[in-house]
Amino acid sequence: MTLLAGLATWGAAAKIFPAARVRLGRPDIQTLKKIWSYSMTTFLIVIAVQVVFNTDNLVVGAFVSVGAVAFYSIGGSLVAYSRQFVTSMATTFIPMASNLEAEGKTEALQKLLLKGTQATLGLALPVSLALLFRGKTFIGLWMGHKYSQPSGTVLQILMISQFFGVANTTGGQIALESRSTRQWPTGQSSRRH
Numbered sequence: 001m002t003l004l005a006g007l008a009t010w011g012a013a014a015k016i017f018p019a020a021r022v023r024l025g026r027p028d029i030q031t032l033k034k035i036w037s038y039s040m041t042t043f044l045i046v047i048a049v050q051v052v053f054n055t056d057n058l059v060v061g062a063f064v065s066v067g068a069v070a071f072y073s074i075g076g077s078l079v080a081y082s083r084q085f086v087t088s089m090a091t092t093f094i095p096m097a098s099n100l101e102a103e104g105k106t107e108a109l110q111k112l113l114l115k116g117t118q119a120t121l122g123l124a125l126p127v128s129l130a131l132l133f134r135g136k137t138f139i140g141l142w143m144g145h146k147y148s149q150p151s152g153t154v155l156q157i158l159m160i161s162q163f164f165g166v167a168n169t170t171g172g173q174i175a176l177e178s179r180s181t182r183q184w185p186t187g188q189s190s191r192r193h
Contacts, residue, residue, distance in 0.1 A: 082124070
C-alpha cells in the first residue's frame with residue numbers, strides 16, 4: 001500500500017509539475033560537492049544528537065543498576081515524546097527562514113527567530129508543566145503504581161532541564177537552514193564566509 005501510495009503521488013506530481021520528472025544523466029560535480037558538504041554536516045549533527053539523547057540508558061545501567069533502567073526509561077520516554085513535539089513544531093519555521101535568508105532579509109529573519117521561539121515556548125510550556133506537575137499520576141495510571149514515584153521523579157528532573165533547551169530549538173533549526181541556504185545561494189542571497 002505504501003508503494004502504491006508513493007507511485008500515485010509521484011504520478012500526480014509528474015503530471016502537475018512536468019519539470020520534476022526524473023531524467024538520467026551525468027551529475028554535475030559542483031552540485032554533488034554542495035550536496036555532500038551539507039549532507040555530511042547534517043549527518044554528523046544527527047549522529048551527535050542520537051549519541052547525546054540515546055546513551056542515557058547505558059549510563060544509568062553502568063553507574064546505577066540495570067534494574068534502574070526501566071524506571072529511568074519510562075520518564076525519559078515521556079521527555080523524548082515532548083521533545084519530538086517541540087522539534088516538529090520548530091521545523092515548520094525552516095521554509096520561511098530559508099526564504100528570508102535567500103532574500104537577504106536579516107532583520108525579518110531575526111524577528112522570525114524571536115517570534116518562533118515565543119511560539120515554541122508558548123506551545124511547549126503547557127505540555128512541560130503538565131508533565132512536571134502531573135507526570136507521576138500519569139505514569140501511575142499508565143505503568144502502575146510502583147513506577148509512579150521513581151519514574152515520575154526522573155521525569156520531573158528531565159523536564160526541568162529540557163525546558164531550558166526548548167528555547168534553543170527554533171534557533172537551532174533556523175541556524176541549520178541558514179547554513180544550508182548559504183551553501184545553495186539563490187536569488188539575491190549573498191555568500192558570506
